[in-house]
Amino acid sequence: MTHIQIGCNLSYTVTQTTSFLFNIAAARTLQQTIGEETLQLNPAIHFETFTLGTEGIQVYRIVAEPCELQLQYHAQVELYPDRYDTAEIIETDFQHLPYEVLPYLNPSRYCESDRLAHFATRLFGNIPHGYSRVTEICDWINANLDYQAGSSGESTSACDVLIQRVGVCRDYAHLAIALCRALCIPARYISGYALGLQPPDFHGFFEAYLGSRWYLFDATRMAPVEGFVRIGIGRDAADASFATIIGTAALTTMSVWAQ
Known part of the structure; x- marks a missing residue:
């Protein structure tokens, strides 16, 4: 088993009402289990979480009015790598x-x-x-x-x-x-x-x-x-894009980590 901390910070300049689908969350599979997991938005706006297909893919849907949108995702993941010949x-x-x-x-x-x-x-x-x-x-x-x-x-x-x-x-x-x-x-x-x-x-x-x-x-x-x-x-x-955007928004900063 391997314990990994993952996460990302994303910032967008939103200039009109815009819908986002964020595919940034760790999937739920037999080889990886998710412990503590958080999604923080600034400004604090409503978001939906749903699962796509049968592969445990988790997606966030957000609708933002014009603003400087900041998103931070963090999760603790336990990996169980396969062993095979x-x-x-x-x-x-x-x-x-x-x-x-x-x-x-x-x-x-x-x-x-x-x-x-x-x-x-x-x-x-x-x-x-x-x-x-x-x-x-x-x-x-x-x-x-x-x-x-x-x-x-x-x-x-x-x-x-x-x-x-x-x-x-x-x-x-x-x-x-x-x-x-x-x-x-x-x-x-x-x-x-x-x-x-x-x-x-x-x-x-x-x-x-x-x-x-x-x-x-x-x-x-x-x-x-x-x-x-x-x-x-x-x-x-x-x-499998990390972000699908319907509207007008420009990515201004992005950082990603796994440690």
Whole structure:
């Protein structure tokens, strides 16, 4: 078991009535339990808390009038990392995949797996199938991309990253997801807090479905997966943004921590 303190401070200048969905809270899963948890808003306005889907994703909904909005989230999390022999983890044939994981084989906004099938097969088609093949994908991405803050934007996709060979954590995850899906390995995007990440920020990992369950990977190799506290899950980062804003508001400050 690992005990981790996580949190974030966010500040916005709100210039008209604006609705926010904040996906910043630690999810409730079998691998992580939440102890003390607080959300503080200044000004002190009403907020709703609700859970999305079956993955324990917790979301805050807030409606703010024009103001300088400050949000602080804090939680104590106990992690129970899985232990497994990676040599024994195999890929699941398509005909045996559970119905609920099939959508994670499809192309999505940032993960154009249909455009990368030939490339993925050429590089990774002859590698023994299983955990080692996903690890090889991560190794290739880590060796062939340069991590550079600010190098990509909201429209940057896996194909863009493959051409430009530069990106940030979400780009590394998107390319890994697209390559996995192109090889008929279900894969999905995971957002969260990462212990040991420098500089601290919300981090993008991904999961691949192997054998009969999901396994966590990080192609950036910037933080250990054993210290990752998950927040959101989706087909790609579009489904797991830390903030969705309907209205007019500008982010002025942000700090994130996990320790």
